[in-house]
Amino acid sequence: MNTKAIYAACLFAALNVCTLSARAESTVQPHTYSYGTHLDVRKVLSLSEDPQPACGVVNARMTYLDSAGHEQELDYRKFSDNCSNQN
Structure with a gap:
């Protein structure tokens, strides 16, 4: 068989995966x-987090890898980063 054809087929298969x-x-x-x-x-x-100009509760998202190495996303609510300088 032609080695170039074999290399091309292997490359094509790898790219598809x-x-x-x-x-x-x-x-x-x-x-x-x-x-x-x-x-x-x-x-x-x-x-x-959702942009918000004032201090308050906003929607946030964390993207992470779990123990199996799969990418996961978690939605949650939190105080805006704009609240860090306020009491």
């Missing part, structure tokens, strides 16, 4: 935190 795994990760459904929710967080990837 990578593309499928990237598509699977992009469909992560966020979970909503409630008191007593078991959290399995190995590494926090990002923290974000």
